[in-house]
Amino acid sequence: MNRSMQLIVLGTFWCFIHGAYCIPFNNEISAISVVGSYPGSNSFVINSTTVYIVSYSTYASIYPTRLTSITTGARMAFPIRVVVRQQKGVSSWQLPLRVNSKLGPLSFYTTSRTLCHTHMDIIANLNRSSIDFLSQLNHTRLLQEFSISVSTSSLRPLDIEIATQEAKDFYIKENQEYTVVTSPSEPIYYYYKFFERNSDNYRDTVVLEVNSEDQTCFYVSIQEPNCPIYDLESEIHNGKFYQTVNTRGGLTVGNFEFPNGFFVVFVAKGDNYDCSIENSLTKERGRLKTFNQTSKVNFKVRPSISIEDYIKAALIILGAILIFYIVLVAILCTFYQINKINRKSSLSPDVATVYLENFQSPMMRSLEIVSKGLTKGSFKPQRVRERERMQRGIILKIVQLN
Structure with missing residues (x-):
């Protein structure tokens, strides 16, 4: 066996022993x-x-x-x-x-x-x-x-x-x-x-x-x-x-x-x-x-979520905001009217005196003196009622004269 053949045989044997990573001859x-x-x-x-x-x-x-x-x-x-x-x-x-x-x-x-x-x-x-x-x-x-x-x-x-x-x-x-x-x-x-x-x-x-x-x-x-x-x-x-x-x-x-x-x-x-x-x-x-x-x-x-769903959701939110503002405005208007009525109903019961103070004519001042004189006296219920009737009568006469 020549040297080249020996090398081929040895190389082949080495390949089989070490994993066979050899290129074919x-x-x-x-x-x-x-x-x-x-x-x-x-x-x-x-x-x-x-x-x-x-x-x-x-x-x-x-x-x-x-x-x-x-x-x-x-x-x-x-x-x-x-x-x-x-x-x-x-x-x-x-x-x-x-x-x-x-x-x-x-x-x-x-x-x-x-x-x-x-x-x-x-x-x-x-x-x-x-x-x-x-x-x-x-x-x-x-x-x-x-x-x-x-x-x-x-x-x-x-x-x-x-x-x-x-x-x-x-x-x-x-x-x-x-x-x-x-x-x-x-x-x-x-x-x-x-x-x-x-x-x-x-x-x-x-x-x-x-x-x-x-x-x-x-x-x-x-x-x-x-x-x-x-x-x-x-x-x-x-x-x-x-x-x-x-x-x-x-x-x-x-x-x-x-x-x-x-x-x-x-x-x-x-x-x-x-x-x-x-x-x-x-x-x-x-x-x-x-x-x-x-x-x-x-x-x-x-x-x-589709585009239609986005639009629906946006409209629902805008509608809810609008309804909220409408209800809020209605509530504010209601409270305003209630406060206005309360202010009118809270006037003094001595209306004749308050009314006469706004007029400065001699007739008015004389009537004011008469009205004040009527307020003096007994505080019995009957006298009080009579005095209130006379005050209302005086106010009506004053309104008619003016």
Whole structure:
């Protein structure tokens, strides 16, 4: 055996001992085509000389496909490449999936992705106000077809499992609470469709309420119902709106911005720094190559107040203020009249004396003297009554003379 052959044998032996991160010595690659099970799972063993192409039969479904890929033997130096080919696009990722964080790169050996529905443009233009939104979709032949290829540069055989299923909870409705578990390698998204303007259930805006009981920081994003979907942490910033959430968050979404509905995307972050929380558990796990930073999220879409409701509320408030002022003015006028009557009724009973003091003619002064003289004398009740009658008679004569 010559020296070059000895080096090849020794190099191959070293590769198998230390993880098989070696480039093949030849360029011969065999492609193996298999038919995938849908829904179901398929397992393969691949290396640098073998590429598996998994084809799925054409099927009709209103739901998109949820694809999960799992490996235990791949390493970051020579990962497994997963490529999904659909009618209107191609998506790809690698196993283990690398996620950057403040504490260093993290590796995830399980990924789950929701494939964009081939006919999402048709679904987005369907009428929500039909008797049943989903039953309308059932009468539309929404054919889907896709294939998956898996390959690696590792000389050592690596295992991989591909599982597919329908995303049955893809379409969300108002006032229903949903629960989802997400991680940096397992993003998930849902679709919401607005009601039409001629519907009794129409609202200009809806509110997305999000809450989580754990301390894991995650993204929630609102995106147009188009392919591709930006669901990984490294690309979610390309969406229209996004927000980092730790325990509670919310977004208001308007129909004028998303007339065909919108996607709600959830994906956990590799660390908690963007949520201003330094979780000690994350720091400890961050030193490892792999861990599961998952977040259990509860969310709900509820109708917001429409413009008509705002106008009604404003009119009610203005009407209440107007009624308050009317009642206030009526009360003030009533009290004014009562005080005026009380002032008139509080005059002195010696009216003759008060009246005579306002006139300065000799006749008046003489009459005043007579009136004062009448007030003197006995205080017996009979005399008092006679005196009051005489005073009133004198006043009437004075009024007639004037």
